[in-house]
Structure formats: C-alpha cells, structure tokens
Amino acid sequence: MKYIQKADLLAWLDITAWEKNLIAPRKIGNQILYQPIENSSQICWDYIRPDLSLKEAFFPPTERLFMMKSNSQQVELVESMPEEEKIIFGVRSCDALGVQMLDELFLENIPPDPYYAKRRENTTLIGMTCSQIGADCFCTQVGGAPDDPRGLDLMFKEVEDGYLLQVLSEKGQEIYESLPKASDYYGKMPDRPRGKPLFIGAPESIDWESHFDDEYWMELSDRCLGCRICAYVCPTCRCFDVRDEPIAGQPGAFERLRSWDSCVRENYRQIAGGHNPRAAKGERLRNRFYCKFFYYPQQYHTSMTVACTGCGRCIEACPVNIDISEIISHLLEVAR
Amino acid sequence: MIGAQSYTSIQTNPMLPYLARLVAISDQGEEIKLLQLELLNGGKEAFGEYKPGQFAFLSAFGIGEAPFGIANIPSQGSTMDFAVQRLGGVTTALHELAPGDILGVRGPMGNCFPMEDFEGNDLVVLGGGIGGAPLRPVIQYVLQNRERYGKLTILWAARRPSLLIFQDEYESWQEAPNTELHLTVDEPDEEWQYESGLITDLLAKIAPRPNNAITITCGPPIMIHFVNKMLVEKLGFAAAQNYVTLEARMHCGIGKCGRCNLGDKLVCVDGPVFSMDEVGELLEKFL
Numbered sequence: 001m002k003y004i005q006k007a008d009l010l011a012w013l014d015i016t017a018w019e020k021n022l023i024a025p026r027k028i029g030n031q032i033l034y035q036p037i038e039n040s041s042q043i044c045w046d047y048i049r050p051d052l053s054l055k056e057a058f059f060p061p062t063e064r065l066f067m068m069k070s071n072s073q074q075v076e077l078v079e080s081m082p083e084e085e086k087i088i089f090g091v092r093s094c095d096a097l098g099v100q101m102l103d104e105l106f107l108e109n110i111p112p113d114p115y116y117a118k119r120r121e122n123t124t125l126i127g128m129t130c131s132q133i134g135a136d137c138f139c140t141q142v143g144g145a146p147d148d149p150r151g152l153d154l155m156f157k158e159v160e161d162g163y164l165l166q167v168l169s170e171k172g173q174e175i176y177e178s179l180p181k182a183s184d185y186y187g188k189m190p191d192r193p194r195g196k197p198l199f200i201g202a203p204e205s206i207d208w209e210s211h212f213d214d215e216y217w218m219e220l221s222d223r224c225l226g227c228r229i230c231a232y233v234c235p236t237c238r239c240f241d242v243r244d245e246p247i248a249g250q251p252g253a254f255e256r257l258r259s260w261d262s263c264v265r266e267n268y269r270q271i272a273g274g275h276n277p278r279a280a281k282g283e284r285l286r287n288r289f290y291c292k293f294f295y296y297p298q299q300y301h302t303s304m305t306v307a308c309t310g311c312g313r314c315i316e317a318c319p320v321n322i323d324i325s326e327i328i329s330h331l332l333e334v335a336r
Numbered sequence: 337m338i339g340a341q342s343y344t345s346i347q348t349n350p351m352l353p354y355l356a357r358l359v360a361i362s363d364q365g366e367e368i369k370l371l372q373l374e375l376l377n378g379g380k381e382a383f384g385e386y387k388p389g390q391f392a393f394l395s396a397f398g399i400g401e402a403p404f405g406i407a408n409i410p411s412q413g414s415t416m417d418f419a420v421q422r423l424g425g426v427t428t429a430l431h432e433l434a435p436g437d438i439l440g441v442r443g444p445m446g447n448c449f450p451m452e453d454f455e456g457n458d459l460v461v462l463g464g465g466i467g468g469a470p471l472r473p474v475i476q477y478v479l480q481n482r483e484r485y486g487k488l489t490i491l492w493a494a495r496r497p498s499l500l501i502f503q504d505e506y507e508s509w510q511e512a513p514n515t516e517l518h519l520t521v522d523e524p525d526e527e528w529q530y531e532s533g534l535i536t537d538l539l540a541k542i543a544p545r546p547n548n549a550i551t552i553t554c555g556p557p558i559m560i561h562f563v564n565k566m567l568v569e570k571l572g573f574a575a576a577q578n579y580v581t582l583e584a585r586m587h588c589g590i591g592k593c594g595r596c597n598l599g600d601k602l603v604c605v606d607g608p609v610f611s612m613d614e615v616g617e618l619l620e621k622f623l
C-alpha cells in the first residue's frame with residue numbers, strides 16, 4: 001500500500017487550494033459542508049459526513065440552463081454551460097455512490113444531460129474512508145461500505161501519522177503524480193469501523209408491490225409536514241422543476257432555471273386539468289420510498305439494487321422523525 | 337438576430353429548444369386554439385418524420401414550457417400543429433401569440449402508436465375534449481393509408497359543444513370511405529343535434545365488435561378508466577387491444593426530472609402511448 005505523511009498531504013492541499021478550485025468538508029456555523037477552501041487549515045477532519053450531500057456539485061439547487069433575449073419577433077438563446085474545474089477532497093463513500101446513481105440517470109440514460117456531464121467531466125473526486133460509523137448510517141445495509149471505492153478517482157484512508165492512498169481512475173492517477181512522493185506502508189492497518197445495524201434483513205427482499213395499499217403509509221404521513229428536507233439532503237433525490245424568470249436589470253431578458261423539487265410536494269404531480277394522481281400526503285410520501293427502493297432501480301437499471309446510499313441524512317434532518325430505516329425495518333418485520 | 341444562433345450545440349443539449357415561427361393560430365372553440373408552426377434552423381431536421389402519438393414541449397419564452405401532443409402528421413401540410421387549451425400560465429401565453437411570433441419547441445419525444453401493427457384491424461378512436469388533439473394524427477394517418485385499415489369509428493366527446501375540437505374537419509372524416517364519426521356532449525345546447533351523455537353511453541350504443549379491432553383513447557384519466565372498463569367488461573375487448581395516450585406533468589421529456597412517473601413507468605419515455613394491459617392496473621392505483 002502507498003502511504004503519504006499527513007504533513008505532505010497538507011502541503012499538497014495548500015498548493016492545490018492556491019492553484020485550483022479545491023472543495024473540502026468545512027465547518028460553517030454548526031454545519032459541515034463541502035465548500036471551497038483557501039488553505040488546508042479550513043478543512044474539517046473530524047466528521048461523520050458533511051450535512052449536505054455532494055449532489056449539488058454536479059446538479060446545483062438552482063441553475064441557469066440558458067438565457068433568452070426576446071421580443072416577439074426575435075429570440076436569441078444563449079446556453080449556460082458550466083466550465084469550472086473542481087477537485088473535491090474528503091468525499092465519503094456514500095456520497096460518491098450517490099453520484100454514481102445520479103450518473104446512471106443523467107449520463108447513461110440517454111440522451112445525457114450536458115450540464116451534469118460537463119461538471120462531472122471537470123471534477124475529480126478524492127475520497128476519505130470513514131473511521132467511524134454515525135448513529136444514523138446504514139451504508140453497509142444497502143450495498144455500500146465505509147471504504148467503498150465506487151465513483152471515486154482517488155481514495156485516502158487514515159492510518160497513524162498519515163494516509164494510505166489508492167488510485168482508482170485516470171484522473172486519480174493525475175492527482176497521484178502531483179502528490180509528494182508516496183512511500184510503502186508496512187505499519188498497522190486500522191480496524192474497519194463497525195456500526196449497529198438499523199434493521200435486520202435486506203431492503204431488496206421486500207415485496208414492495210404487496211405493501212402498496214397498506215394503511216401504514218397514511219398513518220406515517222399523519223405527522224409528515226411536507227417540508228421536503230428529506231429530498232433536499234438526499235444524495236439521490238434528483239427531481240427537478242424548470243421555470244423561466246426575468247433577469248433583473250435587463251429588460252426583455254429571461255433565464256430558464258432548473259431547480260430541485262420533490263415528489264412529496266402537494267401539486268408536484270398535478271396535471272393541467274387539475275387531476276392529481278397522488279392527491280393524499282400518504283400517497284406522496286409512499287412514492288418517495290417506492291422510488292428509492294422499487295421504481296428507480298427498475299427505471300434506470302442501476303447497478304445498485306436500491307437508490308439509497310444509507311447516508312442517514314434524511315433520518316437526522318426530518319423534523320418529525322420519519323425514519324427511512326424504521327420504514328424498512330417495519331416492512332421487513334411484516335414479512336416475517 | 338432572428339433565430340440565427342449557432343445550432344451546433346443544440347444537437348447535444350436536449351434541454352435547449354429549437355426556434356419555430358407561428359404561421360397560423362385559429363380558434364378551436366372555447367379556450368382552445370390550434371397553433372401551426374414552422375420549424376426554423378435545425379428543428380425541421382430534428383423533428384423529421386415525427387410519428388402519431390409523439391409529443392413536444394412548447395416554450396413561451398420568458399413564461400415557461402409545457403408538453404403537448406403533436407396534432408398532425410408531417411405529410412399533412414407544411415406546419416407542425418398543436419391544439420392548446422388555455423389552462424395555466426404557459427397556455428395563456430401561447431394563446432396570446434400572433435402569426436410571425438417566435439416560440440420554442442423541444443422534441444419529438446416519447447413513443448408512438450404502433451400504426452403498422454394496427455394494419456388490417458378496425459380502429460375505434462375515442463377522444464374526450466382536448467384529448468382529441470393527439471388522436472388527430474392517428475385519424476390523418478389512417479385516412480392517408482385508408483386501404484391498410486378496416487373500419488374507422490371515431491367517437492368524439494366533450495363537456496359542451498363549444499369544447500369539441502377540429503370541427504371543420506368532421507365533414508372530411510365522415511366522407512372518407514368506411515369511416516364513421518359519432519359526436520356526444522355532456523351538456524347539449526339548443527342547437528345540438530347529435531348524442532348527449534358520456535362517451536361511455538355512446539360507446540355502449542355503437543358497440544364496436546372486438547374481432548380484429550384496436551381502440552385508441554385519449555381523455556381525462558377517469559374517462560380512460562371507464563372506457564376501458566366498458567370495452568373489457570361489456571364489449572369483449574381484451575385490455576391488450578385498448579391503447580391509450582396519457583397526460584402527465586413533465587419538465588424534461590427525456591426520463592430525468594422524475595415528474596411523470598406512474599408507478600415504475602415514466603410517461604415521457606415509456607409512453608405516452610401504452611396498451612391497457614401495460615398500465616391498466618397502474619391507472620387504477622392512481623385514479
């Protein structure tokens with residue numbers, strides 16, 4: 001295994017932050033977020049995983065697709081393609097796996113989305129394996145692992161006084177070549193972190209079709225506020241809305257924006273004549289979980305069996321304790 | 337510059353519309369207009385031989401975009417047609433356009449009616465209100481290739497006579513060989529001389545035979561449900577003989593925005609055309 005000393009890694013991070021657009025976990029207020037950093041001292045090293053996922057690096061909460069300058073007889077459209085190159089350091093495996101799931105939707109499901117594709121192409125993901133498992137984490141129960149290399153270009157693992165590194169792609173090789181010289185490591189390997197399982201059994205063994213009409217969904221939704229924070233923090237929720245807005249200070253100029261949306265929103269699915277196939281809150285909440293575990297894997301033929309990375313952010317964020325692991329647990333128990 | 341931007345990038349950006357010029361806009365009754373467009377620049381090539389049942393997004397620039405079924409076949413005139421009912425912001429803006437105005441079009445999207453598989457069959461076409469729009473290309477296609485199909489029975493329904501679309505084409509439909517047109521409205525006025533009542537009442541009365549027959553329905557979800565129920569339970573059709581085209585809210589049309597899901601199906605890429613044996617159960621769940 002290749003090994004790099006902590007001081008060497010910090011020096012490299014300082015140079016990279018100076019020369020390039022480096023993003024890393026950073027403490028902002030009482031949140032830890034993937035944010036641009038100017039030097040290595042701004043990096044937060046002690047974190048379960050950042051409070052928001054990595055999806056916004058490729059699929060921003062709101063982005064301009066193109067600009068329109070129009071009067072009725074003349075229209076000019078100007079595309080807004082993202083050009084910025086980014087290196088993201090300290091990526092957790094659950095987030096890289098989330099990006100992989102989004103890749104299957106935005107890239108492999110044709111036609112590819114050019115905005116997402118461009119950001120993906122211009123970004124290098126450097127992972128940092130987890131040395132502890134959070135109370136709400138369950139990556140290993142949905143096919144992931146605290147040191148899952150999928151989706152990453154390069155991965156570091158913390159050992160005594162330094163880091164082991166693993167090159168995982170061509171982009172990772174480029175980074176490797178720019179790093180201070182790595183040596184071979186013969187020291188002690190840390191134990192793989194272990195967490196408590198949040199449920200017993202595999203979510204893919206659930207017969208989702210048979211639970212569609214369960215009263216459970218309506219009961220569960222009694223306390224749902226419809227706030228959609230679950231979708232906001234989710235690395236794989238990717239529903240979006242598209243709308244036009246005027247550009248301030250430029251008469252006749254508009255922008256077409258794409259923004260995150262969520263199937264839990266009340267009129268999300270309502271059609272023009274007023275019909276809403278998921279009029280009840282319970283039907284909408286149910287759709288969110290069916291999407292994750294039943295629909296999405298079928299629609300996008302994902303290599304993952306479920307569209308959930310087990311990051312546990314929605315569990316932590318939900319103001320009324322709707323807990324995805326409890327839902328899985330409930331459905332697995334009903335089956336027993 | 338008038339629709340003169342470089343289109344080289346458009347081919348790779350499915351979210352960027354082609355420009356089109358509104359050639360004509362005409363009333364199709366109450367709050368419904370027929371928009372006839374000329375595609376500019378790369379649009380003509382991109383749309384090529386669009387098929388009956390396919391749809392496209394229309395952009396009223398600065399207001400937004402929404403999906404609509406294409407209402408003609410390419411060989412029928414030189415324009416691409418859309419029937420638009422005024423319901424929200426985008427449709428209101430589209431109604432306010434005048435000939436010569438520029439709008440945006442993305443598409444063609446979705447699957448289509450398998451018109452070749454239908455050859456040799458009788459066809460029963462059931463349109464409810466604005467739901468008749470995506471069925472017009474089916475009618476045009478059958479009339480243009482009349483010898484390839486058996487009897488064509490058109491059941492055309494609306495809430496009121498003023499909501500019946502393509503009225504100036506009824507005569508040509510009726511005069512076509514081996515073709516029948518039946519009209520019904522829920523709320524007839526004094527001048528109304530045709531049937532009144534729901535489309536299912538009319539369907540029961542006409543009672544098309546299921547042998548070598550295909551039905552094609554578009555209308556509100558509740559109408560699709562009851563039409564299929566009658567076809568299957570009373571008239572002896574199998575669900576697989578009954579085709580529908582579904583409406584859904586959408587924001588991309590290319591299987592990404594997640595909006596149009598109906599269970600595990602995405603209306604935009606798995607549809608909008610389905611046979612009822614594919615989606616019958618799903619529709620029940622989401623009525």
